[in-house]
Structure formats: structure tokens, C-alpha cells
Amino acid sequence: MTTTQIGKILVVDDEVELKNILVESLTSQGYETSGLTSSEKALASLRTEPFDVVLTDMMMAGMDGITLVQEGLQIDPHLVCIVMTGQGTIQTAVDSMKVGAFDYILKPLRLQTLLPLITRAMNVRHKRLESASLYTQVRRAEHNYRSIFENAVEGIFQSTPDRRVITANPSMARILGYDSPQELIASFNDNGAELYVDPAAAEEVTRTLEAEGIVKGYEFEAYCKDGEKIWLSLNIRLIRDDHGTALFREGAIEDITEHKRAETERQRLEEQLRHSQKMEAIGQLAAGVAHDFNNLLTAINGYSSLALQRANPDSRTKTYLEEIRKAGDRAANLTRQLLAFGRKQMLKPVALNLNEVVFDMNKMLRRLIGEDIKFDAKLDPQLKKIKADPGLIEQVLVNLVVNGRDAMPQGGALTIETTNFELDQEYTSKLLALPPGGYVMLAVSDTGCGMDMETKGRIFEPFFTTKDKGRGTGLGLSTVYGIVKQSGGNIRVYSEPNRGTTVKVYLPHFDGDEEPAERPSVETAAPRGSETILLVEDENVVRGLARQILEQAGYNVLDAGNGEEALRLCRQHSDPIHLLLTDVVMPETSGKEIAHLLTSLQPATRVLFMSGYTDDAIVHHGVLDTSVEFIQKPFTPVGLTRKVRQVLDLNCGEQCKKLSRGGLQDDRK
DSSP states (O other), X not given: OOOOOOOEEEEEOSOHHHHHHHHHHHHHTTOEEEEESOHHHHHHHHHHSOOSEEEEEXXXXXXXHHHHHHHHHHHOTTOEEEEEESSOOHHHHHHHHHTTOSEEEESSOOHHHHHHHHHXXXXXXXXXXXXXXXXXXXXXXXXXXXXXXXXXXXXXXXXXXXXXXXXXXXXXXXXXXXXXXXXXXXXXXXXXXXXXXXXXXXXXXXXXXXXXXXXXEEEEEXXXXXXXXXXXXXXXXXXXXXXXXXXXXXXXXXXXXXXXXXXXXXXXXXXXXXXXXXXXXXXXXXXXXXXXXXXXXXXXXXXXXXXXXXXXXXXXXXXXXXXXXXXXXXXHHHHHHHHHHTTXXXXXXXXXXXXXXXXXXXXXXXXXXXXXXXXXXXXXXXOOOEEEOHHHHHHHHHHHHHHHHHTOTTOEEEEEEEEEEEEOHXXXXXXXXXXXXXXXXXXXXXXXXXXXXXXXXXXXXXXXXXXXXXXXXXXXXXXXXHHXXXXXXXXXXXXXXXXXXXXXXXXXXXXSOOOOXXXXXXXXXXXXXXXXXXXXXXXXXXXXXXXXXXXXXXXXXXXXXXXXXXXXXXXXXXXXXXXXXXXXXXXSSOHHHHHHHHHHHOTTOEEEEEESSOOTTSEETTEEOTTOOXXXXXXXXXXXXXXXXXXXXXXXXXXXXXXXXXSOOOTTO
């Protein structure tokens, strides 16, 4: 019984009969066997077919067996060659072995001797192939590792336990700004270059490695070759021998500088958003309080004014009433500041040059700051104009100057500066919530006590103050904030404790035509009239006061508490209604809707709105529509009668045309 063998044998012998016997015998043992009679044919076959073993005669016509072995091993280095000889000597054996033959065998051949030799030859062949395969795998693995090491995006390194660099890849050098790994290694080992900006970080990594053997995702600030600081993420482990002795460290670094910057920017934007939302919520609350309070102040100030008109000039009652009116005026000023912060006040913007505002207020500002503070103004002669409410801009300047003065109780220097400023996308996106473009900057700087970060973060909140009790309401900077934001600008504050403060206000350039500011009326007496006025006000106390003021001035007054009552009165009243005096913000039906319905019935009726603050019904971002007449609550009796008379005396012209078309419309929509 034969056992099938795995292997392919080539028999080469110029004695045809012997060749055939060997081929037949080896084939019968399960080997795939071929036979040839010349070395030249054998070499040709080896070049085209793979063989495991070559069994060749030593002495043949033409090329001998030793030469065939040499040439065959050139073709396949792992080929196993056995030489057959009938004239063999020790020298023959030595010559065969020298050229790479596995073994030799003497003729005449015996199958019992040949087969074990063939088996050993096959085993050697298999071992040679396995070794070659393993060698190839090792070389391939080494090549792959070297490729990963050389081409990795991360910086890879090895270092001794005392942090001397052993190896580093090109990315390690690139990340840290070195031209090559060799330069990096020399710099750290020979020149004492330091990686960690904070020495405590290096100590923390060492402690963790010794305790746990590995550090994952450790973020720290590092030095580059040129001294620049970058942020790195480190993964590192400590390699120990079988006895626990530390051998070396191996790790990888990744440059996360851009990620850190993006994270910082995200946190800044989130903080900016939270601050904006907080200020918006406070502003809504402040405006709502001001609206309700203004209705009460209208009654307090109005009735105290009426009472003063009838009080005995020498009576103590008149003194009391005057104090009530003064307190009411101060309260009205507080509500105006709250409305300014909530951006719910009425703006009457005109083209302004801030230099002229500073110049006109120069004397007053010098009186405000006192003699122990040096005052200086650095005004850009080429300053462009802005569009803003002159009175409110003056209020901004006064509040900033007073704040600067209060920060310097022992004296100092206060500087006002104006300049043109071009804001690019990067600056506005990071520092100011404004669109890029041209702006005018107003800066007020002092050399006072300054502020820490926590204080600076709250200075625009209503009623927040660092001043002593009784020295301020905490509404000055809140007012500034609201006016600037409502005027389309923004504010930046720079301050450090004991280093002073600079507040910079940015307002957009205005390149349009100038709009002359209205000059205040010099009239002092309350004007009178006899026309019919429809008064619509949902607050009973305000409606009663307004009716009394108007009736005392000679007018015929019809009053209603809501829109439905107003329309019923209009339909029942057969004579003309010359003026509609209506609150803007009311439940169910707004003042604008009432005006639209009433003027559709009586197109010649003029309209005067009044409110403690308004929504978007008659304003656009706080700017009063030019076709709308408005009086702000709280008003005085003289103020109300003067405004009523002014509206009644208007040339009907364009306003009547607007009303006849169906009420007040937003021409810009």
C-alpha cells in the first residue's frame, strides 16, 4: 500500500532506462514526477514549472550535474537538489555541497536508500518555504509598521522614563515646528528643549503613568521650536519588563489647537447669547413695568399740576403739591430710563456729528466732572455723521462721563475720543454683534478704579451699581445700553482693577440727507380750543384726567374705554369729530385699529396717539412714523393741550389723504 505524497520531482539522467525506472518508482510512491535526459532541458523546465526536488546525475553529456544545481538554485533559491554519481568520491560530495546541493547518492541506486532521502528532501523543501514565507511576513509587517510610523498624521514617539527622546516620526517634528525628527531629538536631548508650557502638566503625566501605566486624551499647552504655544492631546503608555522595571515610554500627540480655538469661540458665543437673552428678558420686564407705571404717573403728575393751578400761592398745601410733582417728575425720568434700556422709547433721529454734540456740551461736562479731574477731548476732524436722536445721544455722553467721574473720587484724567472705524467680518463676529461696515466710535476713558470681570459682566443690568447707597439708581449704563442698541450700535467695555475703564460706543455711519431737528416750542401758556375730541383710554384714571384737562381747555370731549365704545359713540355723534386721542396699547382693539375704523367713517378726523410705551403699531424699531402724531406718557396738562392744538392746526394735506385711504399704514412694508 502506497501513501500519496505531496511534492513534485524532476529526474535528470542521460541514461534513458535509468531515468524511466526512477520516474516510474517515484510516481508509484505518490510523487508527481517528470524525467529529462539533459541539463539544458531541465533548466528550461525549471524556468516554466515549479519543482520541489531535482534528482540529477553528476556526469552527463553537455552540462554536468553540479552546474545544473548552481543554475537551478539561481532560478529557485529554495529548490532541494540531490546529486547521483557512479564515480563518486569525497571530493565529489564536497563539490556538490559547495554549490548548494542538499545531498548526494551513489549508483547503483537502491529504492530503500532513495526513498528516505527523498522524504527528507521534501521536508527540507517545506521548511525552506515556510521560513521564506515567515521572513516575507516579517519584512512586510516591518514595512507596514515603518509606513505607519513615517506617514501617520499623529506625532509618534518613544522616550526614556526620564523623558529623553529615543525616536520620533516626521509628523512629530512637523507638529512641533522642527525640520526633521533628528533635529527634534537633538533639540530635546542635547539642548534641553521643554515641551510642556506648564511644568505641573509634565509632573501630572509622570504620576499617572507610574500609577496606572497609561494616559489617554490628556490635553496640555506645548511649546513649538519657535516658542509658539499650541494645544496637544497626548496618549502615552509606560513599557515595563517582566520584573516591573520601567523601560521606555511610547505615545502619540495630536495638534488640537484649532479645536481648542473653536471650543473657546463656541463658549464665547454661547455666553454672548445667554447675556443677550438675559438682557432682552430684563428689557421686556423693564418696559412692561414702565408702561404700567407711566399710566399711574400720568395721573399723579397731571392731577398734582391741576391742583397747583387752584392752590393758594401762600398755602402749605401748594408746597406739598410741588413736592409731589417733583417726585413724580423724578419717577417719570426713571421710567424713561427703563424704556431706554428696554428699547421701547420713541426716537426722533436726525443726522448728527458727534464732535458738535461734544463741543456743545463742553461747558456742562466740565462742570459735571469738577476741577480735580483733567478733561481732554480728542475729536477726529474728518468724523462722519450718524443718525440718532440728539437728546438721547447727549444722555449717553452725560451718563458715561458721570460714571467715569464717579470712578475717580481722588481725581484723575477723563478723555473723550471720536473716530471713524471700519469693522470687518472677523472683528464684528467675535467682538460685536454688528454687521460689517463703517461706524463712528465714541470712547470715554477714565483712570479710575476699574472693574473686575464679574462686575464688568453686570454693568448694563438695571439697578446694578457699585456706588455707595444713595449715590445712584443703577440705571445710567442701562440707559446707555438701550439707547445705543436701539440706535443700531453696540458697546465694548475695557477695564481692569486699578487700571481704569474705557467704554467704546459704535454707531453706524449715516450718508443720507440731513433732517433738521425740531426746535422746542417756547410757548408757555396752555392753548385752548372748542373742537370735538374722541378720547379712547382703557385706564379709567388716565381717561378721567385727560377729559378734565381738555374740557378745562374748552374742548367738547367724548370718552370711551375701548374700541367698541368708541365706534358706537362715533356712529351716534352726528357732528364732526375733529380729533381722535387714543392710547396705543389696549386689550382687544389697538389704538391703530380704532384709528383705521374711525377715519373710515369720518376721513377728516385727525389722530393723536398716546402711550407709556408702544409696540410695533406706530413705530419701526423705535422710530416714530413721520405721518404719526404722538404724545408720550406721562404728560402734563400744558403738554397735552399744546400737542392737541398743534395736531388740530396741522395743514390737513397729506395726513388727510392717508386717513382717507384707510388709516395709518406702514409705507415701508
